[in-house]
Amino acid sequence: xxxxDMTLRVExxxxxxxxxxxxxxxxxxxxxxxxxxxxxPRNGAHVVARSWVDxxxxxxxxxxxxxxxxxxxxxxxxxxxxxxxxNTADEHHLVVCTLCSCYPWPVLGLPPxxxxxxxxxxxxxxxxxxxxxxxxxxxxxxxxxxVHDSTAEVRYLVVPRRPEGTDGWDEGSLAALVSRDSMIGxxxxxxxx
Amino acid sequence: xxxxDMTLRVExxxxxxxxxxxxxxxxxxxxxxxxxxxxxPRNGAHVVARSWVDxxxxxxxxxxxxxxxxxxxxxxxxxxxxxxxxNTADEHHLVVCTLCSCYPWPVLGLPPxxxxxxxxxxxxxxxxxxxxxxxxxxxxxxxxxxVHDSTAEVRYLVVPRRPEGTDGWDEGSLAALVSRDSMIGxxxxxxxx
Amino acid sequence: xxxxxxxxxxxxFGPVRPEPEDERFHADWERRAxxxxxxxxxxxxxxxxxxxxxxxxxxxxxxxxSSYYAIWIKALERLLVGAGLxxxxxxxxxxxxxxxxxxxxxxxxxxxxxxxxxSSADRPIDSTPRFAVGDRVRTRNVHLVGxxxxxxxxxxxxxVVERVHGAHVLPDSNAHGAGEQxxxxxxxxxxxxxxxxxxxxxxxxxxxxxxxxxxxxT
Amino acid sequence: xxxxxxxxxxxxFGPVRPEPEDERFHADWERRAxxxxxxxxxxxxxxxxxxxxxxxxxxxxxxxxSSYYAIWIKALERLLVGAGLxxxxxxxxxxxxxxxxxxxxxxxxxxxxxxxxxSSADRPIDSTPRFAVGDRVRTRNVHLVGxxxxxxxxxxxxxVVERVHGAHVLPDSNAHGAGEQxxxxxxxxxxxxxxxxxxxxxxxxxxxxxxxxxxxxT
Numbered sequence: 016x017x018x019x020d021m022t023l024r025v026e027x028x029x030x031x032x033x034x035x036x037x038x039x040x041x042x043x044x045x046x047x048x049x050x051x052x053x054x055x056p057r058n059g060a061h062v063v064a065r066s067w068v069d070x071x072x073x074x075x076x077x078x079x080x081x082x083x084x085x086x087x088x089x090x091x092x093x094x095x096x097x098x099x100x101x102n103t104a105d106e107h108h109l110v111v112c113t114l115c116s117c118y119p120w121p122v123l124g125l126p127p128x129x130x131x132x133x134x135x136x137x138x139x140x141x142x143x144x145x146x147x148x149x150x151x152x153x154x155x156x157x158x159x160x161x162v163h164d165s166t167a168e169v170r171y172l173v174v175p176r177r178p179e180g181t182d183g184w185d186e187g188s189l190a191a192l193v194s195r196d197s198m199i200g201x202x203x204x205x206x207x208x
Numbered sequence: 209x210x211x212x213d214m215t216l217r218v219e220x221x222x223x224x225x226x227x228x229x230x231x232x233x234x235x236x237x238x239x240x241x242x243x244x245x246x247x248x249p250r251n252g253a254h255v256v257a258r259s260w261v262d263x264x265x266x267x268x269x270x271x272x273x274x275x276x277x278x279x280x281x282x283x284x285x286x287x288x289x290x291x292x293x294x295n296t297a298d299e300h301h302l303v304v305c306t307l308c309s310c311y312p313w314p315v316l317g318l319p320p321x322x323x324x325x326x327x328x329x330x331x332x333x334x335x336x337x338x339x340x341x342x343x344x345x346x347x348x349x350x351x352x353x354x355v356h357d358s359t360a361e362v363r364y365l366v367v368p369r370r371p372e373g374t375d376g377w378d379e380g381s382l383a384a385l386v387s388r389d390s391m392i393g394x395x396x397x398x399x400x401x
Numbered sequence: 402x403x404x405x406x407x408x409x410x411x412x413x414f415g416p417v418r419p420e421p422e423d424e425r426f427h428a429d430w431e432r433r434a435x436x437x438x439x440x441x442x443x444x445x446x447x448x449x450x451x452x453x454x455x456x457x458x459x460x461x462x463x464x465x466x467s468s469y470y471a472i473w474i475k476a477l478e479r480l481l482v483g484a485g486l487x488x489x490x491x492x493x494x495x496x497x498x499x500x501x502x503x504x505x506x507x508x509x510x511x512x513x514x515x516x517x518x519x520s521s522a523d524r525p526i527d528s529t530p531r532f533a534v535g536d537r538v539r540t541r542n543v544h545l546v547g548x549x550x551x552x553x554x555x556x557x558x559x560x561v562v563e564r565v566h567g568a569h570v571l572p573d574s575n576a577h578g579a580g581e582q583x584x585x586x587x588x589x590x591x592x593x594x595x596x597x598x599x600x601x602x603x604x605x606x607x608x609x610x611x612x613x614x615x616x617x618x619t
Numbered sequence: 620x621x622x623x624x625x626x627x628x629x630x631x632f633g634p635v636r637p638e639p640e641d642e643r644f645h646a647d648w649e650r651r652a653x654x655x656x657x658x659x660x661x662x663x664x665x666x667x668x669x670x671x672x673x674x675x676x677x678x679x680x681x682x683x684x685s686s687y688y689a690i691w692i693k694a695l696e697r698l699l700v701g702a703g704l705x706x707x708x709x710x711x712x713x714x715x716x717x718x719x720x721x722x723x724x725x726x727x728x729x730x731x732x733x734x735x736x737x738s739s740a741d742r743p744i745d746s747t748p749r750f751a752v753g754d755r756v757r758t759r760n761v762h763l764v765g766x767x768x769x770x771x772x773x774x775x776x777x778x779v780v781e782r783v784h785g786a787h788v789l790p791d792s793n794a795h796g797a798g799e800q801x802x803x804x805x806x807x808x809x810x811x812x813x814x815x816x817x818x819x820x821x822x823x824x825x826x827x828x829x830x831x832x833x834x835x836x837t
Contacts, residue, residue: 018428021471025430027495028478029437031487035501037444041509043436049516050435051425091519096566098588113409113552115453116469121519125435127420128427131469133679134418137411140554140607141597141762149417159604164409166550167586167610168522168569195422211646218648218692220713222655224705228719230662234727236654242734243653244643284737289784291806306627306770308671309687314737318653320638321645324687326461327636330629333772333825334544334815342635352822357627359768360804360828361740361787388640403630405623405683410762412621413679461631462683465623542816544628557775557816598760598775 055124056195058089059172062122063198064190066099067177077101080172084122094121094170098163101174102200106159109146109200110171111139119170123195130199140164150201173197175204248317251282252365253386255315257379259292260370270294273365277315287314287363291356294367295393299352302339302393303364304332312363316388323392333357343394366390368397403544403553405464406457410554410597434470438477443507445484449520450576454548455480524583526568531613532587536562538616540589548576551615555607558595559619563608564588571612585613621762621771623682624675628772628815652688656695661725663702667738668794672766673698742801744786748831750805754780755837758807758829766794769833773825776813777837781826782806789830803831 032038062084066073076083080097084090097119100108112118113136118126129135139146143160147153154160163171175197181189196202225231255277259266269276273290277283290312293301305311306329311319322328332339336353340346347353356364368390374382389395408414426432442452455476457464464472481487491498507515532538542557543549550572568583575581593605626632644650660670673694675682682690699705709716725733750756760775761767768790784804792800811823 018430021474022428022430023495025433025437025474028474028492029433031491031495031497032437032441032481034497035487035499036503037486037501037506038437038440039506039509042440042507042512043433045509045512046436046439046516047432049512051432054516055425056422091517092515093519095519095521096523096569098564111409113554114407114550115456125425127422127424128469129417129420132414132417133408133411133465134414134416137408137414138417140409141593141601143605144602146417150419157604159606160602161590161606161608164552164555164607164609166552167566167572167612169566169586169588169610196419201417201419211648214689214692215646215648216713218651218655221692221696221710222651224709224713224715225655225659225699227715228705228717229721230704230719230724231655231658232724232727235658235725235730236651238727238730239654239657239734240650242730244650247734248643249640284735285733286737288737288739289741289787291782304627306772307625307768308674318643320640320642321687322635322638325632325635326626326629326683327632327634330626330632331635333627334811334819336823337820339635343637350822352824353820354808354824354826357770357773357825357827359770360784360790360830362784362804362806362828389637394635394637403628405629405631405679410621411623411679412764413623413676415678458631460633461623461629462680465680465683543818544815545818546630553771596760597762600761600763 050120050125054121056122056198057190058087058124059119059122059195059198060190060193061087061186062089062099062172063174063193064186066174067189068186076174084172089121091121093117094119096169097122097172098169099172099174100161100163102176104158104176106161107154107200108171108173109139109143109160109162110165110173111136111162112165113137113140114166117165117170119172122172123198127195147201150196152201152203173200175202178204178206180206243313243318247314249315249388249391250383251280251317252312252315252388252391253383254280254379255282255292255365256367256386256391257383259367260382261379269367277365282314284314286310287312289362290315290365291362292365292367293354293356295369297351297369299354300347300393301364301366302332302336302353302355303358303366304329304355305358306330306333307359310358310363312365315365316391320388340394343389345394345396366393368395371397371399373399402454402457402546402548404457405461407553409552431470434474438473440507441477441481444504445480445486447480447484448575450548450570450572451578452476452480453572454576455483457548522569523567524570524581526583526585528585530565530585530587532562532565532585532616532618534562534565537619538562538587538589539619540611540615541617543615545573547573549573551611552609554596555591555609558591560589560591560595562587563590566610569612571614573612587611587613587616589616620672620675620764620766622675623679625771627770649688652692656691658725659695659699662722663698663704665698665702666793668766668788668790669796670694670698671790672794673701675766740787741785742788742799744801744803746803748783748803748805750780750783750803750831750834750836752780752783756780756805756807756834757837758833759835761833763791765791767791769829770827772814773809773827776809778807778809778813780805781808784828787830789832791830791832805829805831805834807834
């Protein structure tokens with residue numbers, strides 16, 4: 016793809032839409048700022064860390080994720096119907112949208128490029144361990160893997176396993192450990208050495 | 209695709225292969241001349257016309273097409289395992305290779321571009337009447353359609369229906385009516401008005 | 402529609418390339434592509450299902466050789482032309498040639514509210530769900546010419562109902578302006594071996610969301 | 620391998636464009652592409668199955684945006700590099716940088732004989748065919764990482780044996796240098812509805828050739 020031509024093409028489209036009165040440029044700036052600065056994976060990390068420190072919250076998250084996530088102030092577009100799934104020693108969860116790019120925006124922000132790539136979308140449902148290897152992740156062979164293909168408007172948040180050696184850590188310190196990839200299922204949460 | 213670059217790319221590849229001694233330029237010319245002048249759909253038309261005028265030959269063609277076609281002097285590369293299928297008022301045959309471009313070279317020559325195109329390969333197995341419409345062909349709704357997907361080394365020749373009004377015509381005049389498309393199943397044989 | 406966008410189980414796309422968490426855009430045009438796509442939906446009046454249908458209906462080779470934001474922009478252009486809001490000549494000349502049509506516009510002040518509210522797919526329905534958690538179901542083997550959300554790899558396969566969601570807007574209908582026609586939505590789980598045969602990872606389960614009309618009993 | 624070359628049942632490629640019978644090539648490079656592909660197979664030593672595997676293994680977006688002779692040339696380049704006959708640097712510089720390796724070459728005088736002889740896929744086999752004409756069979760649901768010739772649309776489907784051919788070279792093995800491992804080859808016919816569901820043309824039958832290991836009894 017020609018990046019320079021995409022720049023010109025999108026600029027032209029914007030100017031057409033603005034000149035014809037369909038789009039207000041300031042609205043574009045607000046949208047971009049929202050997803051560049053406010054809505055991102057730190058939201059999800061907050062949710063995950065809370066579930067690690069607050070058993071009652073964890074229970075609510077696993078029962079009605081949309082409501083539990085809203086408790087922390089997150090929700091809206093592409094997070095209207097949330098389900099949280101928890102990784103355990105026995106079962107590891109992975110999320111994909113094989114058909115397009117469905118992703119839980121309010122908790123994870125915009126999807127990374129790889130999440131929308133044919134490489135990920137094609138392979139994770141048939142060879143999840145191969146995909147995990149691309150992320151440097153190896154699971155025990157007896158860990159079951161459940162892949163969630165977001166084919167409708169339900170969106171998934173993976174609650175990764177809380178790493179050992181974090182007893183007594185507060186929510187903020189725990190949240191700092193939680194990577195975006197760990198909430199999609201392509202990463203694990205680890206305590207930095 | 210950039211046609212000019214393909215020209216340069218193929219020229220370069222040829223010169224590399226010739227210079228390294230892997231390919232003899234005169235051999236390339238013989239191959240091209242063979243498929244541009246000698247081996248083409250007139251061979252198949254000959255076979256079809258013979259089957260129309262000679263019931264014993266028709267029988268041999270439908271029983272062992274490879275041998276019957278060899279009787280007329282045709283055979284070899286991409287025609288090693290031939291099957292002939294005959295169109296009737298009840299059943300119409302179509303040939304495709306959904307996986308690549310398999311085609312009965314000794315009787316039909318090289319495949320046309322459309323035969324190798326994603327448009328044809330994808331659609332003829334699921335919507336053959338839609339494909340026939342692209343060729344301007346409409347079959348009665350009660351005509352059954354059998355599509356032959358050449359997934360191995362067996363190659364198919366469709367024997368089209370002999371048109372009405374050709375009683376007493378000789379083999380050569382009949383062969384002149386038989387189009388390439390009619391031997392793939394995307395055309396019918398008609399007497400010019 | 403059986404398009405190349407229906408990628409599950411396809412091969413040959415090479416390794417997945419991880420990316421740092423703070424790498425949200427790779428060029429400024431991607432930012433604008435995101436914002437234009439979101440903002441144009443209001444004057445455009447199309448549904449999310451129509452947007453997805455437009456994206457997956459790009460020429461297959463173009464779909465596979467375009468980055469995702471490029472797919473968004475190309476689909477947006479088609480939607481705008483289809484809705485009569487922008488002329489193909491305007492896109493070709495890359496400038497407006499005529500005044501626009503009056504209609505709703507997303508104001509900057511309205512953006513936070515719109516994004517925070519989102520757009521629920523849940524709808525009232527008169528029927529009770531046909532299937533319950535634990536029921537064995539078989540997905541239908543359907544090959545619609547229009548938009549659908551039953552991936553090809555999960556057609557004609559036997560699975561178990563894992564969750565019953567509410568009744569949701571049916572994309573197959575809504576994408577083509579034929580109304581929301583809400584249906585009960587289920588999560589269905591399949592053993593990897595049901596989908597991919599005996600050689601599949603024995604520990605693999607794949608779940609999809611399936612509308613009631615995608616399913617039959619067993 | 621589940622590649623985009625496995626096109627049966629895919630949608631969105633637009634109409635088929637008929638072409639006059641005498642339009643055999645559209646550019647001179649197409650003539651040379653044909654001839655080079657045929658002539659290089661002798662020094663190359665690869666099988667037809669390896670050639671097909673190389674073509675379908677091109678990057679998927681490139682496969683769908685290349686004309687068929689371009690696919691041939693791109694695959695031929697890969698085969699030549701893979702066999703160590705040509706260097707990637709030579710392709711990049713578009714000229715020979717080193718002398719070639721001695722080996723067999725197709726002489727112009729040998730061409731008519733080679734083309735007329737062809738290359739039969741029929742091989743002797745010790746076993747008797749497992750299935751007979753009229754037997755009901757079910758194709759296996761396999762998703763090999765390597766080359767195979769069982770199209771995706773015909774996997775896990777029930778059909779009837781229509782013809783029993785000889786024992787033929789198995790592409791799945793032969794494409795990867797693992798030997799010819801001949802197997803009985805069958806033509807299997809499927810009702811359109813078995814492949815495409817209830818909405819299929821009721822008068823449609825699709826036949827494929829299937830190797831014995833692609834099939835199970837019912």
